[in-house]
Amino acid sequence: MTTKGAQRGAVTEGAEKAVRAGRPVASSARPVRAATARPTSRLRPEHARRHNRALVMQALYRAEGLSRADLAREVGLTRVTISDLVADLIAEDLVIELGLRPDSRPGKPATLLDLNRQGFSIVGLDLSNNSAFRGVLTDLDGTVKSRAEVPVRGVTGMEAVDAAYRLLDELLAGAEAPVIGIGIGSPGLVDLDGTVVQAPNLGWHDVPLQQLVSERYDLPTQVANDANMAAQGERTFGGASADTMLIRIGRGVGSGLVIGGHLVHGSGFAAGEIGHVVVGTDGGADCACGKAGCLETWLASPRLEANLAEATDDAGRTAVLREAGERLGIALGPVVGALNLGEVILAGPHDLLAGDLLEATAETLRSRTMGELHGDLSLRMTALGRDIVVLGAVVTVLTGQLGIS
Amino acid sequence: MTTKGAQRGAVTEGAEKAVRAGRPVASSARPVRAATARPTSRLRPEHARRHNRALVMQALYRAEGLSRADLAREVGLTRVTISDLVADLIAEDLVIELGLRPDSRPGKPATLLDLNRQGFSIVGLDLSNNSAFRGVLTDLDGTVKSRAEVPVRGVTGMEAVDAAYRLLDELLAGAEAPVIGIGIGSPGLVDLDGTVVQAPNLGWHDVPLQQLVSERYDLPTQVANDANMAAQGERTFGGASADTMLIRIGRGVGSGLVIGGHLVHGSGFAAGEIGHVVVGTDGGADCACGKAGCLETWLASPRLEANLAEATDDAGRTAVLREAGERLGIALGPVVGALNLGEVILAGPHDLLAGDLLEATAETLRSRTMGELHGDLSLRMTALGRDIVVLGAVVTVLTGQLGIS
């Protein structure tokens, strides 16, 4: 190891020690507010190469069984260049040849290619559940190969980090193919460096989780907010469009926004935090945050379940669910209108959300926003179920390491 | 002229004729909804060069009086490459040498460079005003060199297009430096090709304004929604941050959103259309759109002025303004929260907006959204006054033609 390596080790040591001792780590000096947009970086030949390489992978990811000639047409590069790129990818085992195209047509038969989907693994973690950290090991398709859980009820601080380590240890030990990276969806505010600025439930403040994990396992690591991960998961695996909002309802209410195909971070990395926005102008229940009528007071699952329990008959339960849905619609109206969203997706307890609540939200949204100006709005439940966050985490690894999105 | 050129001319003819005859033009067949994100294009050497060239221009734009060596440090390319790029730019007269750096320090004195800010002109048009189309001619700094207006009260359809032509004729005739492009802020829905999908006030449906203007004047032309133009103007000339919402209040209420430095278009090019979002849960005045309690019923300047006229004393007028401000705050709350906006900017009649209304909006926003999660929100009037749209249009030309944003 060079001096540089040793120094990096030392930095990690310091960070871990500081977290364990409850001291702020170096990164806490960084302001929460995003830095003013630095100019886009210069473009060198190798950057162009990486970009084109990612285009090839993306094309292969979406449609397996393309030939080099197909790729040339799809991506817009020449067959020569594609062959060159593909040769690199095959040398790295990221792409494999499937053999000749079976169908019969004029000309030399094509050699079909595909991503080596089974040849690599990705680890995805979901730290947003209060009772257990959940994790999966998938192939490049996002197909779950194994699962693991670690109970964390009441666990905070460095203990919680250790719990994540145990989960990762278990998943990595079971990997049968090389792991290309680790994705972690964490609750709370996460900055662009993968530092958890704050996550009250886990007692984390300025925990440089990405740095800790990537150095401990020597693997590329992506850390982001759980709802943002969920939004990216839905975009890649759930077929969500380029302008989508994903609402996550659980103990709290959060959301992830994809606008023009890009994840929205917000000026303080707090984009999507809509749980404590006040809804409507007719009061509402008191909220833990000190305000009254926050979205969470209607929609967070503990509150919703309590309200349901109070209802005596089906009609009462329907009314509770419809009111919650209406409140969500009222809150989302301005967002849907301002962003001209084409799609809103709900993730959370299916039995609570999928029926009357969803319907009431859709009706409210349409009646409060849709004019002749706006097109259709699609409101639906996630297609990914409970795995939405872990799969989103897998997507960030696919994107970060292979350029696939 | 080649066959290709003739063909282009023919297409224009058809479009103009169709518009004049009130028939739909070819482009109307295009769906309003944005196409599914086509994969990012391949990157060839010349694209990289263009990108790096834009970086150089952008650095010079922000800070005049940089040397080649300064640029190399700033942009991250080598001095050699910068010299090469600068030589190109000087050959095109886009960059000029200012002479030697005056201060005294070791080493060879630097030759200072600057954009040739006075050497080129840009035309910006604002078609959003009901009584007159307004236009300006500026230098590359956005400094207004001349102004012009054409009355258009009640003018619609191809007559309105002709009015824009007259305005352009006048401005272009007065240009003393070569014009690098034309920017036009239009009311209504404008797609990415610069076709005005619909602008009821002007009686426009699928008017390919960008195509018409660029072919008539043989100049690069940018057409976009007026509020979007305003947002871009405020971002470049008004110092707005990378996450900003600009609210435009006039005959109606619209907005332009910049998220992560990028303009938001929305799935149907209707992003920012918040005028007909219902505000609050306690009713409101009937709106022309058929709903009740739309944002416009409180904020559109005709309504606001009518309400003010009804008030008998200062207290009453303050109450009217505060209520309008509160309604705006209520509508913006979910948007500010979901996007974690750091900045909201108001543009419109200064006497109506700048006092009680603005204050009430700020208070409402803070009380309904701000938690420990969110940073400070800055709410202010535009710094650009009535020129905000034309200057925004100028910015789009700077961005589109020179890569400056």
Added chain:
DNA sequence: GTTAGTTAGTAAAGATTACTAACCAACCTC
């Protein structure tokens, strides 16, 4: 005045990347 050190800018050669042109291979149709 002389020497050393620093900074700006340029020149030449090398590496990367993608392109064009030309080719062979392997299939189809006739």
Added chain:
DNA sequence: GAGGTTGGTTAGTAATCTTTACTAACTAAC
């Protein structure tokens, strides 16, 4: 089997940025 079509490779070229090495022009210190 001839001719046409499609897939993929080889060889050479153009564009771009880098590295290395140079000259020019200045300050600082003796």
